[in-house]
Amino acid sequence: ETGVTQTPRHLVMGMTNKKSLKCEQHLGHNAMYWYKQSAKKPLELMFVYNFKEQTENNSVPSRFSPECPNSSHLFLHLHTLQPEDSALYLCASSQGTANTGELFFGEGSRLTVL
């Protein structure tokens, strides 16, 4: 496989459930990102990891918990979410974080919280 792969593509969960989103990149990049995309709103940066270390946490509620076991894999653990958390969650990677070039995005995980 090439590029950035996200699973699952669609997820429906209740407010008391615990689920995880997975992202894998096959580009040899060392930086990975989680973004939230809501309709008609700008992309919201959630977390940044560089060489497995978290370098940005954009005031994200603790019900979202990221995990980066290595430079190729990124998870977003979800628990006790709210309906307003329903959105498209995009993973991206890049070669480094400072003064970087383009971001490479996965196709996203569409999350619906009931």
Place this chain on the structure above:
Amino acid sequence: GQNIDQPTEMTATEGAIVQINCTYQTSGFNGLFWYQQHAGEAPTFLSYNVLDGLEEKGRFSSFLSRSKGYSYLLLKELQMKDSASYLCAVRDTGNYQLIWGAGTKLIIKP
């Protein structure tokens, strides 16, 4: 504050030319990006401008004026497959992260 403005939606005709504008007000500037996102798909990189002027890449061109806080994406010889959202983003100098506009949905009609 940080602000990126672009039109919400535009409509154009197949074969024509369309210009999508983006204005920005940011505390720092380290380059401006344009991305294309088809419905249900990943955003993909289109262009990058860090100096004033026009960058041409096939049917697509991107222009930047740093003094005016302004950029545009010019699409020529429009094709139906150009129907997509176009996202403008500015890289900040503080943490080098991208500040995004809400995107412009471009609808191409035959």
